[in-house]
Amino acid sequence: MSVSLIKRDIILALRSGGAWLYGLFFFGVFIALSAIALGGSHELMRPIAPALIWLALIFSAMLSFPSIFSSDFDDGTLVQFKLSGMSLLSLCIAKAISFTMLSILPLIISVPIAALFFDLPAHVTFACMISLCLAAPAIAIYGTLAAAILAGRRSGGFLIVLMTTPFLVPLLIFGLEAVSDYKAEGLGALEFRVLIGLSLIGASVGLPAAAAALKAQLE
Amino acid sequence: MSKLFPKINSIAGVSVDALALSRGGIELFRDITVRIASEEILWIHGGNGIGKTTLLEGLCGLLRPDRGRIEWRREHAPCQPSDIIAYQPHLSFAKAVMSTHEELTFWAKLHGTKALIDSALDNVGLTPKSHVPCGKLSAGQKRRLALAKLIISQKPIWIMDEPTAAIDKTGRDMVDALIRAHIERGGGAIIASHNPARALGLKVRKLTLEAASLEGTR
Numbered sequence: 001m002s003v004s005l006i007k008r009d010i011i012l013a014l015r016s017g018g019a020w021l022y023g024l025f026f027f028g029v030f031i032a033l034s035a036i037a038l039g040g041s042h043e044l045m046r047p048i049a050p051a052l053i054w055l056a057l058i059f060s061a062m063l064s065f066p067s068i069f070s071s072d073f074d075d076g077t078l079v080q081f082k083l084s085g086m087s088l089l090s091l092c093i094a095k096a097i098s099f100t101m102l103s104i105l106p107l108i109i110s111v112p113i114a115a116l117f118f119d120l121p122a123h124v125t126f127a128c129m130i131s132l133c134l135a136a137p138a139i140a141i142y143g144t145l146a147a148a149i150l151a152g153r154r155s156g157g158f159l160i161v162l163m164t165t166p167f168l169v170p171l172l173i174f175g176l177e178a179v180s181d182y183k184a185e186g187l188g189a190l191e192f193r194v195l196i197g198l199s200l201i202g203a204s205v206g207l208p209a210a211a212a213a214l215k216a217q218l219e
Numbered sequence: 220m221s222k223l224f225p226k227i228n229s230i231a232g233v234s235v236d237a238l239a240l241s242r243g244g245i246e247l248f249r250d251i252t253v254r255i256a257s258e259e260i261l262w263i264h265g266g267n268g269i270g271k272t273t274l275l276e277g278l279c280g281l282l283r284p285d286r287g288r289i290e291w292r293r294e295h296a297p298c299q300p301s302d303i304i305a306y307q308p309h310l311s312f313a314k315a316v317m318s319t320h321e322e323l324t325f326w327a328k329l330h331g332t333k334a335l336i337d338s339a340l341d342n343v344g345l346t347p348k349s350h351v352p353c354g355k356l357s358a359g360q361k362r363r364l365a366l367a368k369l370i371i372s373q374k375p376i377w378i379m380d381e382p383t384a385a386i387d388k389t390g391r392d393m394v395d396a397l398i399r400a401h402i403e404r405g406g407g408a409i410i411a412s413h414n415p416a417r418a419l420g421l422k423v424r425k426l427t428l429e430a431a432s433l434e435g436t437r
Contacts, residue, residue: 004328008317015316076312079281084329084372085301219283 001086002094009098023060024106030056031114042119049118050128050179056114057107057132058168061139064103065164066157068095068147073217078151082218088211092144096207100140108132127182131175134195138202142167145206148213171198223338223370227405231293231303231375232256233278238287240270240277246285247273253426257375258402261409262416265428271411272309274428275378278409279306293375305374309381311361315354319345319364322353327371339367343393358385366397377401377408395419 013020034052038045045052072078081091108129115125146163150156178191232255239249247270255261265271276282277289280300291300313322323340327333340346343363348356356364362385369377377398383391395417398408402421416423 001329004325008325011321012314012316075314076308076310077314079279079306079308080312080326081329082281083279083301083304083306084326085299086329218281 002090002097005091005094006098006101009094010102013098013102020102021106023064023103024110026063027056027060027107027110027114030059031117035117045118046120049115049120050124051176052118053111053114053128054132054172054175057104058139058172060107061103061143062161062164064099065143065147065160066150068099068144069151069214070147070156073151078214079218082215088214089207092148092207092210092214095147096137096140096144096210099143100136104132104136104140108136123183124179127179130182130187131178131192131195134178134192134199135171135175137199138171138195138206139168141199141202141206141210145210145213148210148217151214151217167202171195174198223335223342224400224404225373227257227375229294229375230257231407232291233304233376233407233409234290234292235278236288236290238274238277238289239285240273240282241285242270242273242282248428249286251287251426253424255376255407255409255424257405257407259407260398260402260419260421260423261407261426262423263409263411263426263428264413264415265411266413269428271413271428272380275306275380275409275411278378279304303374303376305369305372305377307365307369307377307379307382309384311353311365313353313356313361313364316352318350318352319356320349322364323367323371326368330372332371332373335371335373339370342370342397343367344390359387359390362386363390363393366394370397375406377406379408379410381412382410383412383414 031052034056035045069078072081082088111129111132112125115128142164143160146160149163150159153159174191174194178189178195181189181191234254236252238251240247251274253261263271263274273282277284280289280291291298291303293303317325320336320340323336324333327336337346340349343366345360345363345367348360353361353364362382366382369379382394386394398410399419399421401408416425
Protein backbone atom coordinates (compact mmCIF):
# COMPACT_ATOMS: atom_id res chain seq x y z
CA MET A 1 0.00 0.00 0.00
CA SER A 2 2.75 2.43 0.99
CA VAL A 3 4.72 1.39 -2.09
CA SER A 4 1.95 2.33 -4.50
CA LEU A 5 1.52 5.65 -2.66
CA ILE A 6 5.24 6.44 -3.00
CA LYS A 7 5.18 5.44 -6.67
CA ARG A 8 2.19 7.69 -7.26
CA ASP A 9 3.83 10.65 -5.50
CA ILE A 10 6.97 10.24 -7.59
CA ILE A 11 5.00 9.98 -10.86
CA LEU A 12 2.97 13.07 -9.90
CA ALA A 13 6.18 14.99 -9.12
CA LEU A 14 7.93 13.96 -12.33
CA ARG A 15 4.91 15.04 -14.39
CA SER A 16 4.48 18.31 -12.53
CA GLY A 17 6.52 20.20 -15.09
CA GLY A 18 9.62 20.44 -12.91
CA ALA A 19 7.95 21.96 -9.83
CA TRP A 20 9.70 19.37 -7.64
CA LEU A 21 13.06 20.82 -8.71
CA TYR A 22 12.39 24.26 -7.15
CA GLY A 23 14.02 23.05 -3.93
CA LEU A 24 17.16 22.01 -5.77
CA PHE A 25 17.16 25.30 -7.66
CA PHE A 26 16.87 27.24 -4.39
CA PHE A 27 19.71 25.18 -2.92
CA GLY A 28 21.97 26.05 -5.88
CA VAL A 29 21.09 29.74 -5.78
CA PHE A 30 21.66 29.93 -2.01
CA ILE A 31 25.14 28.36 -2.37
CA ALA A 32 26.08 30.58 -5.31
CA LEU A 33 24.91 33.77 -3.59
CA SER A 34 26.74 32.83 -0.38
CA ALA A 35 29.95 32.38 -2.35
CA ILE A 36 29.47 35.78 -3.98
CA ALA A 37 28.58 37.48 -0.68
CA LEU A 38 31.72 36.11 0.95
CA GLY A 39 33.87 37.56 -1.80
CA GLY A 40 34.90 34.22 -3.27
CA SER A 41 37.88 33.86 -0.94
CA HIS A 42 38.46 30.16 -0.28
CA GLU A 43 40.30 30.78 3.01
CA LEU A 44 37.29 32.64 4.32
CA MET A 45 34.67 30.21 3.00
CA ARG A 46 36.23 26.82 3.69
CA PRO A 47 35.61 26.76 7.48
CA ILE A 48 31.98 27.88 7.19
CA ALA A 49 31.07 25.96 4.02
CA PRO A 50 29.54 22.94 5.82
CA ALA A 51 27.29 25.31 7.78
CA LEU A 52 26.20 27.04 4.56
CA ILE A 53 25.43 23.71 2.89
CA TRP A 54 23.41 22.55 5.91
CA LEU A 55 21.50 25.84 6.01
CA ALA A 56 20.80 25.72 2.28
CA LEU A 57 19.39 22.21 2.64
CA ILE A 58 17.22 23.07 5.64
CA PHE A 59 15.80 26.23 4.05
CA SER A 60 15.13 24.39 0.84
CA ALA A 61 13.34 21.57 2.72
CA MET A 62 11.26 24.15 4.62
CA LEU A 63 10.11 25.60 1.29
CA SER A 64 8.89 22.17 0.23
CA PHE A 65 7.16 21.16 3.50
CA PRO A 66 3.76 22.75 2.73
CA SER A 67 3.41 20.73 -0.47
CA ILE A 68 3.49 17.40 1.40
CA PHE A 69 -0.27 17.34 2.03
CA SER A 70 -1.63 20.50 0.40
CA SER A 71 -2.78 19.13 -2.95
CA ASP A 72 -4.18 15.90 -1.48
CA PHE A 73 -6.06 17.94 1.10
CA ASP A 74 -7.43 20.49 -1.35
CA ASP A 75 -8.81 18.06 -3.91
CA GLY A 76 -10.37 15.70 -1.36
CA THR A 77 -7.90 12.83 -1.86
CA LEU A 78 -7.14 12.70 1.88
CA VAL A 79 -10.83 12.20 2.64
CA GLN A 80 -10.90 9.30 0.18
CA PHE A 81 -7.78 7.82 1.80
CA LYS A 82 -9.57 7.87 5.13
CA LEU A 83 -12.73 6.30 3.67
CA SER A 84 -10.71 3.58 1.95
CA GLY A 85 -9.82 2.36 5.42
CA MET A 86 -6.11 2.87 4.79
CA SER A 87 -3.94 3.32 7.87
CA LEU A 88 -3.02 6.98 8.23
CA LEU A 89 0.29 5.92 9.76
CA SER A 90 1.32 4.15 6.56
CA LEU A 91 0.17 7.22 4.63
CA CYS A 92 2.50 9.42 6.73
CA ILE A 93 5.37 6.94 6.34
CA ALA A 94 4.86 6.95 2.57
CA LYS A 95 4.73 10.76 2.49
CA ALA A 96 7.93 11.06 4.54
CA ILE A 97 9.73 8.59 2.26
CA SER A 98 8.61 10.27 -0.95
CA PHE A 99 9.58 13.66 0.50
CA THR A 100 13.05 12.31 1.31
CA MET A 101 13.43 10.93 -2.20
CA LEU A 102 12.10 13.97 -4.05
CA SER A 103 13.15 16.95 -1.95
CA ILE A 104 16.21 15.91 0.08
CA LEU A 105 18.04 13.22 -1.88
CA PRO A 106 18.67 15.41 -4.98
CA LEU A 107 20.20 18.07 -2.70
CA ILE A 108 22.50 15.59 -0.95
CA ILE A 109 23.61 14.25 -4.33
CA SER A 110 24.49 17.77 -5.45
CA VAL A 111 26.58 18.53 -2.33
CA PRO A 112 29.84 17.63 -4.17
CA ILE A 113 29.04 20.30 -6.76
CA ALA A 114 28.41 22.83 -4.00
CA ALA A 115 31.73 21.74 -2.45
CA LEU A 116 33.49 22.84 -5.64
CA PHE A 117 32.34 26.42 -5.02
CA PHE A 118 33.97 26.41 -1.61
CA ASP A 119 37.04 24.32 -2.54
CA LEU A 120 36.19 21.81 0.22
CA PRO A 121 38.55 18.88 0.84
CA ALA A 122 37.06 15.49 -0.11
CA HIS A 123 36.79 14.24 3.47
CA VAL A 124 34.76 17.26 4.57
CA THR A 125 32.44 16.86 1.58
CA PHE A 126 31.99 13.19 2.43
CA ALA A 127 31.30 13.95 6.12
CA CYS A 128 28.76 16.58 5.06
CA MET A 129 26.92 14.10 2.86
CA ILE A 130 26.89 11.37 5.51
CA SER A 131 25.65 13.73 8.23
CA LEU A 132 22.88 15.00 5.90
CA CYS A 133 21.89 11.43 4.98
CA LEU A 134 21.58 10.49 8.66
CA ALA A 135 19.53 13.62 9.41
CA ALA A 136 17.32 13.33 6.32
CA PRO A 137 14.71 11.00 7.90
CA ALA A 138 14.25 13.38 10.85
CA ILE A 139 13.94 16.42 8.57
CA ALA A 140 11.33 14.67 6.39
CA ILE A 141 9.38 13.37 9.40
CA TYR A 142 9.17 16.72 11.19
CA GLY A 143 8.12 18.32 7.91
CA THR A 144 5.40 15.68 7.52
CA LEU A 145 4.24 16.29 11.09
CA ALA A 146 4.01 20.07 10.65
CA ALA A 147 2.32 19.68 7.25
CA ALA A 148 -0.23 17.26 8.75
CA ILE A 149 -1.03 19.60 11.64
CA LEU A 150 -1.47 22.57 9.32
CA ALA A 151 -3.10 20.85 6.31
CA GLY A 152 -5.90 23.05 5.05
CA ARG A 153 -4.86 26.19 6.93
CA ARG A 154 -4.52 29.17 4.62
CA SER A 155 -1.34 30.65 6.08
CA GLY A 156 0.13 27.22 6.71
CA GLY A 157 3.46 27.83 4.98
CA PHE A 158 4.64 30.45 7.43
CA LEU A 159 3.52 28.45 10.48
CA ILE A 160 5.21 25.31 9.17
CA VAL A 161 8.55 27.16 9.21
CA LEU A 162 7.94 28.36 12.76
CA MET A 163 6.82 24.94 13.93
CA THR A 164 9.68 22.92 12.45
CA THR A 165 12.52 25.28 13.43
CA PRO A 166 12.87 24.05 17.05
CA PHE A 167 12.95 20.43 15.84
CA LEU A 168 15.61 21.18 13.25
CA VAL A 169 17.97 23.06 15.60
CA PRO A 170 19.42 19.92 17.29
CA LEU A 171 19.95 18.33 13.87
CA LEU A 172 21.83 21.42 12.73
CA ILE A 173 24.01 21.49 15.88
CA PHE A 174 24.93 17.81 15.86
CA GLY A 175 25.19 17.63 12.07
CA LEU A 176 27.85 20.35 11.99
CA GLU A 177 29.68 18.92 15.01
CA ALA A 178 29.76 15.58 13.20
CA VAL A 179 31.36 17.19 10.16
CA SER A 180 34.09 18.84 12.24
CA ASP A 181 34.80 15.70 14.29
CA TYR A 182 34.95 13.42 11.26
CA LYS A 183 38.59 14.22 10.49
CA ALA A 184 39.79 13.16 13.94
CA GLU A 185 37.38 10.33 14.76
CA GLY A 186 35.95 9.11 11.43
CA LEU A 187 32.45 7.72 11.21
CA GLY A 188 32.70 6.52 14.80
CA ALA A 189 32.31 10.10 16.06
CA LEU A 190 29.63 10.36 18.71
CA GLU A 191 27.68 12.98 16.73
CA PHE A 192 26.89 10.57 13.90
CA ARG A 193 25.25 8.26 16.42
CA VAL A 194 23.34 11.21 17.88
CA LEU A 195 22.00 12.01 14.38
CA ILE A 196 20.82 8.41 13.97
CA GLY A 197 19.18 8.66 17.39
CA LEU A 198 17.43 11.91 16.46
CA SER A 199 16.10 10.29 13.29
CA LEU A 200 14.85 7.29 15.28
CA ILE A 201 13.13 9.57 17.80
CA GLY A 202 11.53 11.37 14.88
CA ALA A 203 10.28 8.09 13.43
CA SER A 204 8.87 6.78 16.69
CA VAL A 205 7.24 10.03 17.89
CA GLY A 206 6.79 12.20 14.80
CA LEU A 207 5.11 9.67 12.52
CA PRO A 208 2.37 8.55 14.95
CA ALA A 209 1.81 12.20 15.88
CA ALA A 210 1.46 13.11 12.19
CA ALA A 211 -1.07 10.28 11.71
CA ALA A 212 -3.05 11.49 14.74
CA ALA A 213 -2.99 15.07 13.43
CA LEU A 214 -4.37 13.92 10.08
CA LYS A 215 -7.09 11.92 11.81
CA ALA A 216 -8.12 15.01 13.75
CA GLN A 217 -8.14 17.07 10.53
CA LEU A 218 -10.49 14.60 8.87
CA GLU A 219 -13.32 14.55 11.40
CA MET B 220 -22.56 -6.42 -14.87
CA SER B 221 -22.79 -9.28 -12.37
CA LYS B 222 -19.01 -9.25 -12.05
CA LEU B 223 -19.07 -5.57 -11.10
CA PHE B 224 -22.09 -5.97 -8.86
CA PRO B 225 -21.72 -9.20 -6.93
CA LYS B 226 -24.48 -9.85 -4.41
CA ILE B 227 -23.86 -8.14 -1.07
CA ASN B 228 -24.95 -10.55 1.62
CA SER B 229 -24.17 -8.57 4.74
CA ILE B 230 -26.65 -5.96 5.92
CA ALA B 231 -25.14 -2.50 6.28
CA GLY B 232 -26.80 0.64 7.53
CA VAL B 233 -26.39 4.14 8.86
CA SER B 234 -28.68 5.55 11.51
CA VAL B 235 -28.86 9.18 12.47
CA ASP B 236 -30.46 10.37 15.69
CA ALA B 237 -31.41 13.99 16.40
CA LEU B 238 -28.36 15.17 14.47
CA ALA B 239 -27.24 18.79 14.42
CA LEU B 240 -24.29 19.84 12.27
CA SER B 241 -22.67 23.17 11.69
CA ARG B 242 -20.13 24.56 9.29
CA GLY B 243 -17.89 27.50 10.08
CA GLY B 244 -19.65 27.99 13.40
CA ILE B 245 -23.11 28.33 11.84
CA GLU B 246 -25.62 25.61 12.59
CA LEU B 247 -27.08 24.37 9.31
CA PHE B 248 -29.71 21.97 10.59
CA ARG B 249 -30.81 20.17 13.71
CA ASP B 250 -32.95 17.25 14.77
CA ILE B 251 -32.40 15.16 11.70
CA THR B 252 -33.42 11.58 12.39
CA VAL B 253 -33.19 9.10 9.57
CA ARG B 254 -32.21 5.51 8.96
CA ILE B 255 -30.83 3.98 5.82
CA ALA B 256 -29.99 0.34 5.24
CA SER B 257 -29.31 -2.13 2.45
CA GLU B 258 -31.68 -2.05 -0.54
CA GLU B 259 -32.84 1.45 0.28
CA ILE B 260 -32.35 4.83 -1.33
CA LEU B 261 -32.42 8.06 0.63
CA TRP B 262 -32.85 11.14 -1.54
CA ILE B 263 -31.77 14.33 0.21
CA HIS B 264 -33.28 17.32 -1.48
CA GLY B 265 -32.72 20.98 -0.77
CA GLY B 266 -31.66 24.26 -2.32
CA ASN B 267 -28.13 25.59 -2.64
CA GLY B 268 -26.30 26.22 0.59
CA ILE B 269 -28.88 24.44 2.70
CA GLY B 270 -26.34 21.94 4.06
CA LYS B 271 -26.67 18.87 1.83
CA THR B 272 -22.92 18.39 1.47
CA THR B 273 -22.41 19.01 5.19
CA LEU B 274 -24.95 16.29 5.98
CA LEU B 275 -23.25 13.90 3.56
CA GLU B 276 -19.85 14.58 5.12
CA GLY B 277 -21.39 13.92 8.52
CA LEU B 278 -22.74 10.61 7.22
CA CYS B 279 -19.22 9.74 6.01
CA GLY B 280 -17.84 10.40 9.50
CA LEU B 281 -15.87 13.43 8.35
CA LEU B 282 -17.49 15.97 10.67
CA ARG B 283 -18.07 15.81 14.37
CA PRO B 284 -21.77 16.28 15.21
CA ASP B 285 -22.72 19.25 17.40
CA ARG B 286 -25.46 17.16 18.92
CA GLY B 287 -27.04 13.81 18.24
CA ARG B 288 -25.47 10.60 17.00
CA ILE B 289 -24.53 8.89 13.78
CA GLU B 290 -24.04 5.15 13.89
CA TRP B 291 -22.62 2.88 11.21
CA ARG B 292 -23.57 -0.79 11.38
CA ARG B 293 -22.66 -3.94 9.57
CA GLU B 294 -24.47 -7.15 10.42
CA HIS B 295 -26.08 -5.27 13.32
CA ALA B 296 -22.70 -4.58 14.94
CA PRO B 297 -21.22 -1.06 15.05
CA CYS B 298 -18.41 -0.53 12.55
CA GLN B 299 -16.20 2.23 11.14
CA PRO B 300 -17.59 4.44 8.34
CA SER B 301 -14.70 3.28 6.15
CA ASP B 302 -15.99 -0.32 6.39
CA ILE B 303 -19.24 0.36 4.57
CA ILE B 304 -19.16 3.77 2.89
CA ALA B 305 -18.01 4.94 -0.52
CA TYR B 306 -18.30 8.70 -1.02
CA GLN B 307 -18.54 10.53 -4.32
CA PRO B 308 -17.93 14.19 -3.50
CA HIS B 309 -19.08 17.03 -5.70
CA LEU B 310 -15.53 17.87 -6.79
CA SER B 311 -13.44 15.39 -8.70
CA PHE B 312 -10.43 14.14 -6.78
CA ALA B 313 -8.65 12.83 -9.88
CA LYS B 314 -5.07 14.04 -10.37
CA ALA B 315 -4.82 16.05 -13.59
CA VAL B 316 -1.57 14.47 -14.81
CA MET B 317 -2.58 10.84 -14.27
CA SER B 318 -4.33 8.99 -17.08
CA THR B 319 -7.87 7.77 -16.46
CA HIS B 320 -6.65 4.18 -16.33
CA GLU B 321 -3.74 4.95 -13.95
CA GLU B 322 -6.01 6.92 -11.64
CA LEU B 323 -8.56 4.10 -11.42
CA THR B 324 -5.80 1.50 -11.02
CA PHE B 325 -4.40 3.37 -8.00
CA TRP B 326 -7.75 3.36 -6.20
CA ALA B 327 -8.50 -0.22 -7.25
CA LYS B 328 -5.20 -1.26 -5.62
CA LEU B 329 -6.22 0.47 -2.38
CA HIS B 330 -9.54 -1.39 -2.40
CA GLY B 331 -8.00 -4.65 -3.58
CA THR B 332 -10.19 -4.85 -6.68
CA LYS B 333 -7.71 -4.66 -9.55
CA ALA B 334 -9.63 -7.27 -11.55
CA LEU B 335 -12.55 -4.87 -12.00
CA ILE B 336 -10.73 -1.90 -13.56
CA ASP B 337 -11.43 -2.54 -17.24
CA SER B 338 -15.04 -3.56 -16.86
CA ALA B 339 -15.70 -0.56 -14.57
CA LEU B 340 -14.24 1.82 -17.16
CA ASP B 341 -16.31 0.13 -19.85
CA ASN B 342 -19.42 0.38 -17.73
CA VAL B 343 -19.21 4.15 -17.39
CA GLY B 344 -18.26 4.58 -21.07
CA LEU B 345 -14.68 5.76 -20.51
CA THR B 346 -12.79 2.95 -22.26
CA PRO B 347 -11.91 5.17 -25.27
CA LYS B 348 -10.51 7.74 -22.81
CA SER B 349 -8.46 5.36 -20.70
CA HIS B 350 -5.12 6.89 -21.72
CA VAL B 351 -6.24 10.51 -21.59
CA PRO B 352 -4.93 12.52 -18.59
CA CYS B 353 -7.72 13.23 -16.09
CA GLY B 354 -7.08 16.96 -16.46
CA LYS B 355 -8.17 16.75 -20.09
CA LEU B 356 -11.51 15.10 -19.34
CA SER B 357 -14.69 17.14 -19.57
CA ALA B 358 -16.72 17.84 -16.42
CA GLY B 359 -19.17 15.08 -17.32
CA GLN B 360 -16.40 12.58 -18.01
CA LYS B 361 -14.87 13.36 -14.62
CA ARG B 362 -18.20 12.52 -13.00
CA ARG B 363 -18.19 9.24 -14.90
CA LEU B 364 -14.70 8.47 -13.62
CA ALA B 365 -15.93 9.18 -10.08
CA LEU B 366 -18.74 6.67 -10.66
CA ALA B 367 -16.20 4.07 -11.75
CA LYS B 368 -14.37 4.69 -8.46
CA LEU B 369 -17.61 4.09 -6.55
CA ILE B 370 -18.05 0.78 -8.36
CA ILE B 371 -14.52 -0.48 -7.73
CA SER B 372 -14.71 0.39 -4.04
CA GLN B 373 -17.26 -2.45 -3.66
CA LYS B 374 -18.67 -0.83 -0.53
CA PRO B 375 -22.32 -1.47 0.40
CA ILE B 376 -23.42 2.13 0.95
CA TRP B 377 -22.88 4.74 -1.75
CA ILE B 378 -23.05 8.39 -0.75
CA MET B 379 -23.35 10.62 -3.81
CA ASP B 380 -23.25 14.41 -3.98
CA GLU B 381 -25.15 15.63 -7.07
CA PRO B 382 -24.33 12.52 -9.11
CA THR B 383 -25.89 13.85 -12.30
CA ALA B 384 -24.44 17.36 -12.27
CA ALA B 385 -22.73 18.09 -15.62
CA ILE B 386 -23.88 14.74 -17.00
CA ASP B 387 -25.88 14.43 -20.26
CA LYS B 388 -29.16 12.56 -20.80
CA THR B 389 -27.55 9.18 -21.68
CA GLY B 390 -25.21 9.66 -18.74
CA ARG B 391 -28.17 10.27 -16.45
CA ASP B 392 -29.78 7.03 -17.59
CA MET B 393 -26.47 5.30 -16.94
CA VAL B 394 -26.25 6.73 -13.40
CA ASP B 395 -29.82 5.56 -12.73
CA ALA B 396 -29.00 2.09 -14.10
CA LEU B 397 -25.88 1.85 -11.89
CA ILE B 398 -27.82 2.90 -8.80
CA ARG B 399 -30.56 0.39 -9.62
CA ALA B 400 -28.00 -2.41 -10.08
CA HIS B 401 -26.37 -1.45 -6.79
CA ILE B 402 -29.68 -1.49 -4.88
CA GLU B 403 -30.79 -4.76 -6.45
CA ARG B 404 -27.62 -6.52 -5.34
CA GLY B 405 -28.26 -5.48 -1.76
CA GLY B 406 -26.52 -2.11 -1.51
CA GLY B 407 -27.82 1.19 -0.22
CA ALA B 408 -27.51 4.71 -1.59
CA ILE B 409 -27.75 8.21 -0.18
CA ILE B 410 -28.11 10.84 -2.88
CA ALA B 411 -28.09 14.58 -2.42
CA SER B 412 -29.47 16.79 -5.15
CA HIS B 413 -31.02 20.18 -5.64
CA ASN B 414 -33.51 18.39 -7.90
CA PRO B 415 -36.50 16.54 -6.46
CA ALA B 416 -36.22 12.75 -6.44
CA ARG B 417 -36.39 11.09 -9.84
CA ALA B 418 -38.47 7.98 -10.43
CA LEU B 419 -35.79 5.32 -10.36
CA GLY B 420 -38.27 2.46 -10.51
CA LEU B 421 -37.39 1.78 -6.91
CA LYS B 422 -38.70 2.80 -3.55
CA VAL B 423 -37.03 6.10 -2.69
CA ARG B 424 -37.19 7.68 0.75
CA LYS B 425 -37.07 11.43 0.75
CA LEU B 426 -35.57 13.91 3.14
CA THR B 427 -36.09 17.56 2.36
CA LEU B 428 -33.82 20.11 4.00
CA GLU B 429 -35.47 23.47 4.37
CA ALA B 430 -34.21 26.74 5.71
CA ALA B 431 -37.51 26.96 7.59
CA SER B 432 -36.45 24.15 9.88
CA LEU B 433 -34.02 26.57 11.46
CA GLU B 434 -36.47 29.36 12.08
CA GLY B 435 -36.31 30.75 15.55
CA THR B 436 -32.81 29.47 16.25
CA ARG B 437 -31.26 32.87 15.81
